[in-house]
Amino acid sequence: MSLFRTMPVERSIRETEESKHRLRKDLSALDLTVFGVGVIIGTGIFVLTGQVAREKAGPAVAISFAVAAVVCGLAALCYAEFASTVPVAGSAYTFSYATIGEFPAWIIGWDLILELALGAAVVAVGWSGYAKSLLNGLGLHLPESIAGEGATFNIPAVLVVAAVTALLVVGIKISSRLNAIIVTIKIAVVLMVIVAGSFFIKASNYTPFVPKAHPTPSVEGVKAPLLQVLFGFTPVSFGWFGIFAAVAVVFFAFIGFDVVATAAEEARRPQRDLPIAIIGSLVICTTLYILVSLVLVGMVNYSRLSADAPLADAFKAVGHPGFATIVSIGALAGLTTVVLILLLGQSRVFFAMSRDGLLPAWLAAVHPRFGTPYRSTIIMGAVVAVMAGLIPLSALAELVNIGTLFAFVLVSVGVVVLRRTRPDLPRSFRTPLVPLVPALSVLGCLFVMLNLPVETWLRFAAWMVVGSVIYFVYGRRHSRLETVKHI
16 A cells, blocks of 8 residues: 555755755736746647647647636636646646655656656757747858758757756746747737737638548557547547547647646745746636747648647738748747746756755755755756757657546546545635546546557556566655655
């Protein structure tokens, strides 16, 4: 039963006040909301909108965004209760440790490492591609070997990760200020797309809004969605199955509100500020996503959308390359904040797991001057930089998605468990209609997971096996709960 021993909530909160592990509480509700918006608005809005409209959903991609937002919204209500009740770094890892047990918590922490580190590396490669394109437009041509998806070693991707890592080491308040400036630029560009693009909408591009489904024999075997394989459906694009398949991809666009919870220890008033930031950032970004997707498919027929830079290329298609340049600058800024906040979340999860003894304890050291977990930040920054320098930008969104959805399932279950096991805990925010909302959250997440390809499930299973081995070889024996037991 030691696999399911739980970390008492009071102890988790008490350990945040230990001098060697104390993080600075510098973040307001506005800072946290801007963090959420900063990480959510990125790859999804600048890339995935055109990709899934062209290949899976057509103009109905707006429905896919809406469905994904509902699933995320249900999970967000659960996250908000947990984050305000257990304001400790680590997000879903910490919540699971307090409710379900040590081994499930380790699994979810290992899962978050996959989500955040891999996500940051992939976005950094995308940043490099936009930077290369922008410099080309200015007459500065970088060699193919050092920039872009086909680079042998992607130097711009490495540089952006290194710069962001340095910022996070120096201090989270400085990082939050820079993030606020960049997010302001990014939102201004998105609003420009919505307003300017609306003048070029053609009603004919919305017909048919839900294109007729047609078989896609190339999507078979391990590449087919698990739902279609289990129930013997023929893989299709478009139609309602296409819309649901698109949900599993555009879900990547909403990843980020959960990262807000990883900064819980650095919030000034976590009980009030975290629920505001988690729910507020999700509402803002959902509204922008749906509006942008409707404008995009109205400007250009979905079948002719670009998969690489759909927003910029849409303005080129209607004869306004100047707007396309502005969009590219906004995309570059947007992806910078995504890398920043994914690395922020990654380092905090790593820090929490190290403080609990499941990873080497020396990684949990806090910088005496800057008050940041500098060792875990630097190490994870270096790992992500190497990954960004060596791996090409490919369709890895599904692998990140399945890890996030798994975390959402455990958090939703955890809310119900903690209500039963610790009804005495003060809860400044309470998930409404428990257990109905958590149950709907679990069902919604499982439905989206079933629409992911079989190969994604296989890769996820392999990652979980590796994590389990590390836990039984190291984490279980070095856990602080284990060492305290033997004192």
